[in-house]
Amino acid sequence: MSKHLYKYLRTEVFPTPFCSGCGHGILMGAILRAIDELGYDMDGMLFVSGIGCGAWIPSPHFAADTLHVTHGRPVAFATGAKLFKPSLKVVVISGDGDIASIGGNHLIHAARRDIDLTIICANNGIYGMTGGQVAASTPLGMRTSTTPDGNRERPFDLCKLVEAAGGTYVSRYSVHQVKPLIRSIQRGLEHTGLSFIEVLSPCPTQFGRRNVSGTAFEMLQTLKEDCVSRQKAETMGSEELKYKIVTGEFVTS
């Protein structure tokens, strides 16, 4: 992590608990760079997270108010804090299992309310912390500790879900697209209403080793190749897009 970002961190807790090759460190850096460039005072910010690897991005690392809650519930906790103290800038940072599976109900209702929260979903497509079980975001056919013969359930398209539920800023980027990701986090933070940013982050330890995805670097390369921008996707046929992940801003109202 670049030294100029240390002022936003409780450096005494370093090193972070993330495995080597985990994408969450890149995401952590992107969030702090977005905050730094916007010139926000972290004392006016609250970071809420649930249970899982993604939830450890803010807690205990961020030198701000952090609320590390029960599995699946950070959006609901954040809703209470924001409603009672609207001056707080409230950001939820947690994983796909936390936000989209066990906490899916709170996500869609936060989008319906269009409450002024920024939700950053660190999506690694698997339950990493608990040992690599299948998630609601695991792509079809992928092997996990609970789908040894390959996942047979379709994954959620989280951006479409939040868009349909009424979210007013919705985007998806991978940790390989750092500059657009930082820009998107800034737009999400500046947006009034519910902003949802899905961030694809590789998990070499639990996802990669079961699926011959190679080294952490090769996983990032694959992510780069699999992601296509929204603009480019519009020029592609459905067969071509079958194994691609569309990235970009989907709702900017």
Added chain:
Amino acid sequence: MGYRKIRGVTPPGQYFLQGDEACAEGAVAAGCRFFAGYPITPASEVMEHIVRRFKDCDGVFVQMEDEIGSIAAMIGASWAGAKPMTSTSGPGLSLMMENIGYAAMTETPLVIVDIQRAGPSTGQATRPGSGDMLQVKYGSHGDYEIIALSPWSVQEIYDMTIRAFNLAERFRVPVFVLSDEGVGHLRENVTVEQEVTVFERDKAPGQPPFHTDEPGGVPPMPCFGDGEKLLVTGSTHDPFGYRKTQVSEVHERLVSRLVGKIRNRADEIVDTDSYFLDDGPDVLLVAYGITARAALSAAKVLRDEGQKVGLLRLRTIWPFPERVVVESAQKCKEVVVPELNQGQICREIERLLDRDVISLPQTNGETMKPTKIIEFVRERAVTQP
């Protein structure tokens, strides 16, 4: 910070209110300005009334997507500086259990009103019960303590709701107003006083929010946005909130304090009421909530018949009024516990007294009639050697 007197928001005087409404009035009087809830019979009127009252005092109301969301939003609001409340009944309470443990672990003040109905499961939604007496204390996993108060009248649910907020703030703990459909839907007169005693949170900047050197003490609680860079977590944590999930001593010290801060101060919390205990009655009735009204009527009738019957009424359920129960039962021949469950509090009393305690259970979705207690005492209790 600490206890102080404030002018109430409701003009002093007499009001004819439903129990649920009086509960909401008590909350507003105590300074509650955040309510997150979900509709459920027979507790919805608390929520509906507080929505009306919040218009006059800038309270924040949100109807959440479920009860899990309600208690989560309350905890978030509590750390943002609110005195939060929700109201629910059995099924909703069951959904809240995980986050009740979270509130206990993070020492978050909040008030949960449980207007009990006849369970288990959906049971009889519109009818009274007392089936949640143990669930409020033991429902979440791990070791922790909570406080639970049990009103028997509309006046008392008003007064006890104020006290519930003060105890929640004083001890940084979830407090239950453990009422029932009988009191919740009852309509009676309530006297509202001009002045209300409230407890204001000690914020103490820079102090550890999760430790105090005082054995079993209650640490100060700053708010989000105060610049304290708070670390709040349901994981085992050190005095400043850093996760310490692999250190045995930290866990032992934390859990012991969470339990100790309530157990060691039981005398400050416990509140009971007694009738006809001065002459050393042969039969002691121990009752609470709506059932205590039937028990008092029964005691009066039985005394008119010449039987020595007394009543101990539990206004606090948790921490359990151990000392008072033991003292009151000392000279009695029989202890009878009428209640709207299969003997939940009877068992707690049995644990304390080294003797048989007679349970008078009723789980038919109706309030207990005095005649049931009268006949039971006539036939069973006094005829025993």
